[in-house]
Amino acid sequence: MSQIDFEKALNAEQLAAVQAPDGPVLVIAAAGTGKTRTLTYRVAWLVEHQIDASQILLLTFTNRAAREMLERAQALVGAAVGGLWGGTFHHMANRMLRRHAQAIGYKSDYTILDQDDSRTLVRTCADELDLLGKHFPKPDVLQSVFSLSVNREEPVEKTATGHFEDSLVAIEDIVKVHEAYQARKKTLNAMDFDDLLANGLKLFRDHPSILEQYQHRFLYTLVDEYQDTNTIQAEWVDRIAAHHRNLLVVGDDFQSIYSWRGADFRNIMSFPKRYADASVFKLETNYRSVPGILEVANACIAGNPEQFQKNLKAVREATVKPVCVQLHDGGQQARYVVDRIRRLLRKGVSMKDMVVLYRSHFHAMELQMELAREGMPYEVTSGVRFFEQAHIKDVCTLLRLFFNAEDELAFMRLLKLFPKVGEKTCIKLWEKLGRQVNLRNAEQLKWIREHLPAAAARIWETLEPVIIAYETEHLRNDPGEFIFRFVKTFYREYAIETFDNHDRRLDDIDELMNFTARFESAEQFLSEIALQTNLDAEIDEMDAAEQNRIRLTTVHQAKGLEWKVVFVLWMSDGMFPSSRSLSDSGAEAEERRLFYVASTRAKDELYLCVPEMRRMRDGGVMNYPPSRFIREINPDLLQNDFVGYI
DNA sequence: GTTTCGGTTCTTTTT
DNA sequence: GAACCGAAAC
Secondary structure, eight states, X not given: OOOOOHHHHSOHHHHHHHTOOSSOEEEEEOTTSOHHHHHHHHHHHHHHTTOOGGGEEEEESSHHHHHHHHHHHHHHHGXXXXXXXXXXXXXXXXXXXXXXXXXXXXOTTOEEEOHHHHHHHHHHHHXXXXXXXXXXXXXXXXXXXXXXXXXXXXXXXHHHHHHXXXXXXXXHHHHHHHHHHHHHHHHTTEEXXXXXXXXXXXXXXXXXXXXXXXXXXXXXXXXXXXXXOOHHHHHHHXXXXXXXXXXXXEEOGXXXXXXXXXXXXHXXXXXXXXXXXXXXXXXXXXXXSOHHHHHHHHHHHTTOOSSOOOOOEEOSOXXXXXXXXXXXXXXXXHHHHHHHHHHHHHTTOOGGGEEEEESSGGGGHHHHHHHHHTTOOEEEOOSSOGGGSHHHHHHHHHHHHHHOTTOHHHHHHHHTTSTTOOHHHXXXXXXXXXXXXXXXXXXXXXXXXXXXXXXXXXXXXXXXXXXXXXXXXXXXXXXXXXXHHHIIIIXXXXXXXXXXXXXXXXXXXXXXXXXXXXXXXXXXXXXXXXXXXXXXXXXXXXXXXXXXXXXXXXHHHHTTOOEEEEEXXXXXXXXXXXXXXXXXXXXXXXXXXXXXXHHTTEEEEEEEEEEEEEEOXXXXXXXXXXXXXXXXXXXXXXXXXXXXXX
């Protein structure tokens, strides 16, 4: 193996962090300072110093970050990186829980519920308690309250009380729904995303011998985006690293934007206190952006006190200042952006080097229409997750049932695809089956056929050979083929009858079948599709780059990425910062960090669009003052762009 | 009694 | 779009 020239590849700040001595290490890495580079070189450095990769644990928040780091590390040290455990917290917890499920009272073939499943189950529970009335929160609100309570490690009662303080909602009822939900998951042998984390920690707390195995196994623990950890994740990491104490965490408190799901940036702030012997390194040299952009970023974040002081230092030459443009409304904003994109294209900037960022998906509606009208190719990283789309979930139901016989959600979903079968029929059948279904049992298949309405029974009959083939032709090892047969026999026709955009949906299913190719078994595949919520964003990202389309995305999804030209939409007070998010204390600071993330994505040019008004649905108009984040910036740092009528 | 259909309303952020 | 609600159809 060729030796890596660390001195040449890294600057002094990065090199110091990469070569940090054993023991706890905190790396504060400001935006664009080579955080990923530092982490991957740290892995390479360890491997070059005779550490077996299987003794390294690398934790990230997103699948994208995990994959990127593993790929880059592999490029550096090759196959030596093979045995490394790297992935999201949810992935790593799942990996351990599959092995030790019995220890916490689960079966190892538990199903992972994605958000859609989880919401459905909450709705069922609320419905059964007869609480689905007008004066009760919607299932997704309940679900997010439950989730937050887990991630903050506080009783649901407390989270709910805080969340509904101004409303008349009966907290006891919410607690009741929560109890029902928890019990239901147990009987379904299912865990939601939060259970993976909570049970992962429970495993360590209650079973010291299991914890010890992992403590000894992992000589080095590396954590990316540490500012986004919640209390569960922080304790989980502390425990696993407690033996060797070689814990290196990397993060930027300025970029902590996930407190709404329980992230607590105090974890990173208090790290030096919790680990008094920690070495601390700061990365402040920014290679990404021109000085004008960094000045704006530094100025904006100065509005947040109580953070690690750091200043982005530019190495690039000064060019133009970021542009601030006042616009009449969303329509004019859309025309302005399209017009600027045109100009940039003429100057030779390609589409893949531009991005449009916004706080919330609906902010881009007018722009999407304008781009479509102008025939400009664009790609939206949508709000709907690839694997949570109805058609994708539909074609996975049979596999899910083979894997976990108690997966009521999959059973219901499957039967509801058939004509004349709805909620009631499903529940009756499920009850009569004893709340589980064995698809390997020919008698049961026959029984189901006989209890379905005639039209549904005919379809079921055509599906029986497909179901039987799962065992006889060992399709467990070839989930793609199994899905293919299901689609060929039934779902293709169903999709054509049901969806007006069936072409696109069937294409998605083809994509799904390609995706199965990387897995050896149905079990692995099912775990993965539940945890890969964001695959569509990643596919879009690759598509947009390959096919040269302009990308539209939320700021949250843009974290960690960079473009030459960045447009930020709706820099109006109430939109960004979002008025809905400003309720509790600390919210404004988080919105400000979000703006910091947005502006630091830009390498060369940054356009801040400030529309003044928005047409509401009811025909009225709403006026918006410019965003407080714009007003906080010294006007000298920005250049104004004035537009006439476009 | 159930399912299906058609019209209406709303849209923060993610594993 | 997709979730929800009420009315029509089976």
